[in-house]
Every structure is written in C-alpha cells, then in structure tokens.
Ligand code: ADP
C-alpha cells in the first residue's frame with residue numbers, strides 16, 4: 001500500500017477560491033483504495049463553515065519554532081467521502097474572511113503551514129511515501145524536507161511531487177525578510193535554489209527540490225518552457241523538462257452531473273437536453289430579471305475576474321456584444337475594474353446582461369446548466385475546469401486556444417461535423433468577437449448542427465479516471 005499526502009492551501013468542500021480546491025478535493029477519491037492511501041492536509045481557516053468544523057476531531061497540539069518565536073500547531077482531522085483530511089490550526093495565521101491576505105502576510109502563513117505539515121507527520125504516525133505539493137503556498141515543503149527533516153530516520157526516502165496549478169503566483173519577496181521568516185540558511189538563497197532576480201521565491205524552491213514536477217495540462221507544460229508563459233521560470237522549466245509532465249485535470253462527475261444536480265431547476269441528460277435544458281434557461285432568466293425567452297442564446301461566465309481570464313478582451317468588446325441578440329449571465333469576483341464593468345453593462349442593458357458579483361456554488365451550477373454557451377477567452381490557462389463543467393452540462397465552450405483550453409475543447413469544424421466548442425488562436429478582441437458571432441450564427445441558423453455539438457460535448461469524458469492513472473504511474477515510478 002502506497003501512502004500519499006496531498007498538501008494544499010485549499011480543498012473542497014472545506015474551502016475554495018478556485019480550481020485548485022476542486023482538484024485537491026476530488027482527485028484523492030479516484031485512486032484505487034487497495035493500492036493507495038491518499039490523505040489531504042490543509043489549513044484550518046476560521047472561515048470554514050460550522051457544519052464542517054463540527055465534524056473535525058482534535059488530535060493534539062504542540063509548538064514549533066519559526067520566525068524567532070514559538071508558534072502553536074493544532075491538528076484536527078475529519079473523514080469526508082472516504083478521504084482522511086487533516087487540518088492545521090493556528091488562529092493567528094488562519095483567521096479572517098479570506099484564505100489569502102496577500103503579501104507579505106501570506107509568506108509567514110505558508111512558511112508556517114509547510115513546516116507544520118512536516119512536523120505533524122511523526123505525531124500522527126503517518127509516513128507518506130510521497131508528499132504531493134500544490135502551488136507556491138506549499139513550495140517550502142520540499143525545501144524544509146531537504147533542510148532538516150530528511151536527516152531523521154522517519155523522513156528518510158520520502159519523495160516529493162510539486163504540481164503547478166498556476167505559475168503566475170510564486171510567493172516572491174526580498175531575501176532578507178524571507179530568510180528571517182523561514183529560518184533557512186544563506187545556502188538556500190543562491191540563483192540555483194530560492195533566489196530569483198535578487199529576491200526569494202517559494203515556488204522556485206519547491207520546483208528545485210521536488211523529485212518530480214507536474215502541471216495541469218500538456219499544452220501548459222510546453223508553454224511554461226517559453227518566456228511568454230514562463231513567468232521568469234522558463235529556464236528552470238527547460239532545465240527540468242525530463243521531470244516535468246502535464247496531466248490534464250478532471251472534474252468530479254458526481255458533483256457535476258446534470259441528471260442529479262440538486263442546485264439546478266430541471267435535471268436533464270444527454271438524451272433529454274433538447275427539451276429540458278432550456279427550462280433551466282427560462283427559470284434563470286426569470287430569477288435574474290432578464291427577458292424570458294427560451295430561444296435567446298445565453299452565454300455564461302463563471303470566473304475569477306482577473307486579467308488571466310481574458311477580461312480585457314471582453315471589456316473591449318462588451319458594447320458590441322450587447323448589440324447582438326444574446327444574453328450574458330456573469331458570476332464572479334475579483335479585480336474591481338472588471339466587477340464595475342459588468343455592473344455598468346447590467347445597468348445599461350438590464351434585460352440582456354446579469355452581473356452577479358459574488359461567490360455562489362449554487363448559482364454557478366445553475367449557470368452551467370442554463371446557458372447555451374460559456375465564454376472563457378483566457379490569456380493563459382493552466383487547465384481550466386469551468387470549460388469541463390460546461391461540456392458536462394452541454395453548454396458549448398467558446399475559448400482561446402491556450403493551455404488546458406486547447407487540450408480539452410475541440411474546435412467545431414462545419415465541414416467534417418466535428419468539435420465540441422468554438423475557439424480562436426490569438427489574444428485579440430476582434431478574433432474573439434468573430435468567434436462568438438460565428439457561434440451565434442450556428443446557434444440561430446443551424447440549430448440541428450448546434451445540437452450535435454452539444455451531443456458531442458456531453459459525450460466527452462473528463463472524469464478523473466484517465467488522469468488519476470497517470471498520477472498513479474508517476475507515484476509508482478517515484479517510490
Ligand atoms: P481558476 O482556478 O483559475 O479560478 P478554473 O476554471 O480551474 O479556474 O476553476 C474555477 C472554479 O471556481 C470552477 O469550479 C468555477 O465554477 C468556480 N468559480 C469561480 N468563480 C466563482 C464564483 N464567483 N462563484 C462560484 N464558483 C466560482
């Protein structure tokens with residue numbers, strides 16, 4: 001039996017700000033239980049809902065040395081859908097109404113978390129064969145393992161995997177502060193280790209010391225070896241290309257299932273969507289105060305409102321799009337300039353645009369079910385889960401061909417009658433608008449063709465099966 005520990009800053013159902021939480025919470029369930037004991041460790045944020053906090057059992061607590069003082073480490077545990085979760089408790093670091101407070105606060109928070117995770121293992125008597133770290137917040141885990149823990153018998157031989165969900169975020173700050181916070185010696189702050197343009201970089205530390213590196217799609221694994229996508233680490237990615245693989249994300253097919261989804265107005269399947277899917281649309285139009293018409297094409301957006309997701313293209317074309325016979329259903333939070341942009345258009349075109357500037361699991365499901373198309377013109381996209389959810393709900397993705405979007409959405413080819421969505425290559429607002437309008441023409445003028453795209457979209461399989469097998473191969477190869 002191989003033991004694997006996932007270390008991350010978020011996981012469904014406890015805490016989620018984006019796709020990272022979906023992956024960390026759903027992938028562990030997909031390994032064969034006879035061969036793999038996969039457990040997950042995350043911070044115990046005070047904002048975790050009471051219903052979950054009530055399920056947690058206290059194990060024990062101790063103090064660890066960090067940043068020149070003794071810091072409290074509480075350990076709690078809960079089993080959820082057959083997976084053992086551990087939670088690191090420390091009120092100073094994990095209180096507040098968001099998991100992330102920004103720099104420099106997050107630096108100490110996640111140095112503490114990374115050191116605590118390793119310190120906890122002997123205490124709970126769980127010695128993983130592999131520690132699987134996710135994103136910059138856990139970058140120091142392989143570093144601390146190398147620096148102090150590996151010296152002791154318990155830790156010797158533990159292997160590490162570092163998964164990049166988003167190379168944009170690296171945890172970078174000046175060397176002097178990071179040295180003081182982490183307690184790491186000068187030895188670690190050279191350009192072949194944590195140093196990065198004269199600063200210190202947590203993710204880089206993880207990428208240097210991990211035994212293997214993965215990212216969440218094949219195309220992104222290639223892209224990050226180039227300066228445009230490499231965020232300053234493309235050289236390191238090229239140097240480690242033999243230890244780097246792209247494994248595309250899946251989604252939880254039980255959680256995202258139009259046949260059983262409890263959040264949506266009307267359940268439907270690949271057989272019944274022609275009749276039933278539009279009932280979700282009219283119900284949502286009604287609830288959100290848009291014109292109620294099952295025939296109007298509705299385009300959805302569920303996203304963090306950041307530059308990454310291509311919102312400057314949308315902002316640039318929004319007025320034009322509002323001239324078309326479509327409706328836009330937006331759910332998201334993020335950069336105030338995009339929040340306000342959508343609020344403005346929802347005010348100006350109140351029967352066509354609905355701007356929901358908040359976070360809601362329930363509304364997100366309703367949008368995946370109700371819309372005809374889903375817009376995601378990302379500047380870069382390591383994988384993207386929203387387009388996978390859209391495919392599953394027969395909502396045709398309109399995407400830019402980058403990262404995981406390129407790998408998971410096959411562009412419609414009207415001559416061959418193939419494809420599951422619409423896509424464009426260049427980060428260009430006119431190209432995006434042209435593609436949206438092409439989709440509108442197929443939707444309005446060739447409905448049978450459109451419905452066949454939906455058939456093919458719903459027939460795709462982006463459950464975890466295949467990708468979980470690729471992680472298993474990686475684990476077997478390492479340990
Ligand atoms: P990223 O991780 O870069 O944000 P992904 O497409 O991988 O992008 O994952 C985004 C996840 O977050 C999806 O599950 C999506 O439904 C969800 N999501 C994003 N914004 C919201 C929101 N405002 N309300 C509810 N869910 C959201």
Ligand code: GLC
Nearest residue numbers: 019020165381382383384385
């Ligand atoms: C990141 C990426 C997104 C990916 C998610 C889960 O947030 O931005 O593309 O799907 O992680 O891996």
